[in-house]
Amino acid sequence: MAQSNCTQVTEFSLAGFTEDPVTQGNLFLLFLLTYLVTIVGNLGIIILIRASPHLHSPMYYFLANLAFVDLCFSTIITPKMLVDLMSEKKSIAYVGCVAQVFLFDLCAISECFLLAAMAYDHYVAICLPLLYPLVMSPKCCFQLVSGSYLVGLTNGVGQTISMSTLSFCSSSTIDLFFCDISPLISLSTSNTTLSHIIRTTAASLFGVSCTLVVLLSYVAIIATTLSINSDEGKGKAFSTCTSHLTTVSVFYGVSFFTYLNPSSDTSRIGDKWAVVLYTVETPMLNPLIYSLRNKEVKEALKKLMKIK
Template sequence: MAESNCTQVTEFSLMGFTEDPVTQATLFLIFLLTYLVTILGNFGVIVLIRASPQLRSPMYYFLGNLAFVDLCSSTIITPKMLVDFISEKKGIAYAGCVAQVFIFDLFGMTECFLLAMMAYDRYVAICHPLVYPLVLSPKCCFQLVTGSYLVGLANGVGQTIGMSRLSFCGSSVIHLFFCDISPLISLSTSDTTLSHIILRTSASLFGVSSSLVVLVSYVAIISTILSISSAEGKRKAFSTCASHLTTVSIFYGTSCFMYLKPSSDSSKEEDKWAAVLYTVVTPMLNPLIYSLRNKEVKEALRKLLLSKPKMFCSLCKQGSPCPGKPALSWV
C-alpha cells in the first residue's frame, strides 16, 4: 500500500542505449528497419496461411497465431523505443507503463504456450502420425490456442495487479527501454512481497510447465527420429520440426538469459541487449525462419504470387465468359 508521506511517481524515465547523436541515429534506422521487417513478415505469414489451402494444417494454424502474437508484442515495445531515439525526454507515464506491463506479459506468456502447443503438434505428427488428424482436430486446436491466450491473460492481469499495489517514491529511472515488471519491483519503495509471489508463481506455474511440454516433446521426437533406419527418413522427419526448434531455441534462450541470470549493476547493459533480442529481434526472425526453412511455405508463396485472379459473373457465379450476362466482378 502507498505510504502516507509518499509522493507517488507519475512518470518513469527510460534509459536509452547511448547519448551520442550519431549512434542514436544509427540505432534508430536499424530498429526501424527491424520493425518494418517484423510487421511485413508476420503480417505476410498471416495472409499467406489464410490464402493458401495447402497451409490449413494444425501447425500453420498455430504459426498464424504466433505471427499475430509477435506483431502485438513487438508493437507495444518498438514504436515507443523509436520515438525515444529522436526525443530529448525519454519518459513514459505511469498509465502507459502499466499498459506495457499488461500487454507485454499477456502476449509473452501466450507465445510460451503457443510454442509448447507447436512442439506437441510436432510430437504427434512424428511419433503418432496415424492418429494425428484425430488428436489435433480443428476443435482441439481452437481449444489449445484459446487456452494459450487465457493463460497469457491471467499472467497479464496478475502482473498488473501486483504492479498496481506498488508505491514508487524514490527513483523513477528504469534501466531498460520499456516497462518490465522485474525492474519496476526493484524500484518500488513499498512491500514487494505480493509482486514477487505473483512473479515467481507465474514463472513456475506457467513458464516451467510450457517449457516442460517443449522438452518432453522433443525428447520423444529425437528418440523417434533416431529409431528410423534410413538416413533419408531421418532427414525428412527432422526437417518437419527444424524451424520450430530454431524458434524455440532463440525464444527460450533469450528469455532465460533475461529473467534467470542474477542481476547486478555491471550487467545492466547486457540486460538491455538481451531484451533487444527478446522483444525486437525474435519477432522479426520467426517469420523469416519459417519462410526460409519450410518448403511448404515457400511453395505456397510461389503459387500465391504466380496465381492469376479469375473473373466470375456477379449474378450466376459462373466463370467468364458468361453469355448474356456481361456484368463481372473480381473474387
C-alpha cells in the first residue's frame, strides 16, 4: 500500500565531495585542468593517428578508439561535476540521470573490451608475428572494435532497464557526484532484486571475460618473451606492453574494487575518490602514458609539427 502511494521523484540531489566553499573551489580548478588536459590529449591522439600514415596499424586503430571512448567517458561526468562544484544546488533531472547511467555504462564496458582487444593484438604481434597481418586484418580489427561498442551498448541498455524498475520515494539524494546504478540501488525504496542481478551479472560476465582475455594474453606474451635469447628483443617486447599494462591495471583494478563491493559501501569517501580515479583521472592519463612511452607516436608528432 505504501508503495502504491509513492510519488516518483523528478530530480535527484548529488552529494558531491564537500560543502566547504574553499575546498570546492580548489576541486573545481583541479578537475577543470584535468578535463582540459583530457580533451587536448585524447583529441591529439585521434588527430595524430589519422594524420600519420605510418600509424595506420591495428595497435593505433585500437588506441584511437580508446581515446575516443575516454573522451566520451570524461565528458559524461566532468562538465556536470564542474557545474555542481560552483553551484549551491547540486541536482540532476530524472531523465538526465537515466541518460548518464546509460552513457556511462556504455563507455565503461566498451573501454573494458577495447583494452582486451589491445591485449589480444599484443599477443598476436609478439607470439605469432608471421601470422600477424593475416590474423589482425582490417576486417578483424573492425569487428573487434564494433563488438566492443555493441557489448557496451548492451550493458548500457541493461543498466537503464535496471534503473527503470526502481522507485524512489523517501529520499532523492545520491551520495556521489554523478548518477551511477550502485548508489541508485541503495537509494531505491522498491524491490532491488532484479537490479542486483543485472548489475552483478554484467560486472561478472563482461568484466571477468575481459580480464581472462588480458591475463591469458599476457601469460603467453611473458612466456614467449622469456624464451627470446636477445636481451634487446626482450626489452623491446616488454616495452611494447608496459603502457597497456599500466592502463589495464588502473582501470580494471579500480572498477572491480568499486562494482564488486556491496552497494552499502559506496557512501564511503574513499570509494568516491576511487571512482574519480577511473572516471576522471584515467581518461587523462591514457594519452600521456601511450605518447610518452611510444617512440612512433613521438616521431609522428615531430613530423606533424615539422620538428627536425
